Amino acid sequence: MRGQRRGGRPMTTARRDAYTPETLLTVAVQIFNERGYDGTSMEHLSKAAGISKSSIYHHVAGKEELLRRAVSRALDSLFAILEENGARRGRAIERVEYVTRRTVEVLVAELPYVTLLLRVRGNTKTERWALERRREFDQRVADLLKAAAADGDLRADVDIRLATRLLFGMVNSLVEWYRPHPGGGYDADQVAETVVQLAFDGLRTGS
Amino acid sequence: MRGQRRGGRPMTTARRDAYTPETLLTVAVQIFNERGYDGTSMEHLSKAAGISKSSIYHHVAGKEELLRRAVSRALDSLFAILEENGARRGRAIERVEYVTRRTVEVLVAELPYVTLLLRVRGNTKTERWALERRREFDQRVADLLKAAAADGDLRADVDIRLATRLLFGMVNSLVEWYRPHPGGGYDADQVAETVVQLAFDGLRTGS
Incomplete structure (x- = not known):
């Protein structure tokens, strides 16, 4: 312009x-x-x-700097969630639901950046750093789930590490199929709410 | 040999x-x-x-024939689930739980073949055919979920199409992170059971 x-x-x-x-x-x-x-x-x-x-x-300086800037944008947005009040106050179960909902929202808002982050494979220094930071974020959420389990708010018959993997699997799958549809399709709020309902309350009636 | x-x-x-x-x-x-x-x-x-x-x-005849044989193996295994008794008898909610559990089992048993199927993009005739068959399978499961919702067995406040996407997102994510660990890690049964618990009953206590 x-x-x-x-x-x-x-x-x-x-x-x-x-x-x-x-x-x-x-x-x-x-x-x-x-x-x-x-x-x-x-x-x-x-x-x-x-x-x-x-x-x-x-x-x-080169394409690796562009990669670093791009994945930094995704990582900064994700880590910022953990500093928000909803992620820091209240029972662990409420905090983990909050983080799940906000992660979906960030994923939708920063779709191309998070897509790139999730596709990083680890061939360069920047890629290995991005993978390390991703693992760190996943670990923070896993810790919250563990705290919720320790509070007795999560089912005892589910392996928390496996559940964390599946929860992230569901959330991260958004980059493969979610496309913003102006004037149609699902908005970020609806997707975030459905992810939380499915993961924490399940699809079955009365659950 | x-x-x-x-x-x-x-x-x-x-x-x-x-x-x-x-x-x-x-x-x-x-x-x-x-x-x-x-x-x-x-x-x-x-x-x-x-x-x-x-x-x-x-x-x-060439690499496309190898692709066709490989994705056929994955697709045949997936469609065979729908012909099993557990997928054809009983309430829709029980049938859809059965299909979900068996889909995870097939995915683990045929990991490289299903991985290839899920990565197909649609540049050749074989790839477009594979995508079409995948959509057909997803549709069959979506129909089961709709029938379960019509029976009143699924929450009315969840969009079934969106829930189907998320359920497949969770199941299909296995190809990205699940690795069979002889003598350690998760076996197919445990993963299948956890997927069904998470998706239908949720992680929360008492749900």
Whole structure:
């Protein structure tokens, strides 16, 4: 939207300047999700963004920096949930329900970023760091579930570690099938509420 | 195991003969899952199997036939569940719990084949056919859930289509994290039971 610039600087400069690290990140995340991080070259990013490789290097050191920024955005949003009041106060069962609901909301709000995070495989330093941080988040939720079990609020006949895996399996599956539908489909609130109902109260009547 | 052959035929023939379509399929599925179907060439298959490309063509017309055989194995196992007594008799809620439990068991028993099926994207005729059959299976389970809801056995405040998606999300997530651990970890029965408990009765005490 900054095509008209004062001072009549050359178009190439104007185009490069129109790209902020933020808009470049949006394009990079889309291409990483389409082609896989390993399968994406700076050439692909340059073509998709419609700017030269040197213009990209003006903003970032390389594709690994773009990956780091993208997964950081997803991780920061997820870890921020754990600092919210709902995650810090009240019985553990209420806190874990709160975190589950908010995780779904963050996943929907930051869909491309969380999708990329969940597809990270661990071939580079940044990927290994992202995997480590994911495990840390999962562990924090598992700890909450354990505390809820210790309070007697979770069924004793269920293995909590296995239940944590399945809960995350259900929540994370959203990146595979959930698509925002303006004017139709499910909104984030409904999905978040259904996940919590299913996981904690089950689908059966009277349960 | 057929290294020693009567008649002293040349070793190359012996090696080719040692490969049945079944053992070739095992190798192909592993490579498809590692590299992606699109990213796998006949050259990759030939190297992984340790036999020449012409030996592979002795057994199959090409890699798409290997894909078709592999996803057919997964699909046949899944559809066979629907013909079992537990899926055909009794209240819909009992039938859908039975199908859920058996789906987890099939998924664990046929892990590489179901993994491949769930990763199919739809670029070839075989992939589109596999996606269509998957949707058919999902629809059959969704119909059972609808029947259970009509019987009044499922909560009325949950959107059944959304619940079906989440249930499959949870079940299908197994291909991402479940690994059989001889002498440790979770066995198929425990995972199947926990999925059913979580989905139908929820994690909360007294539910």
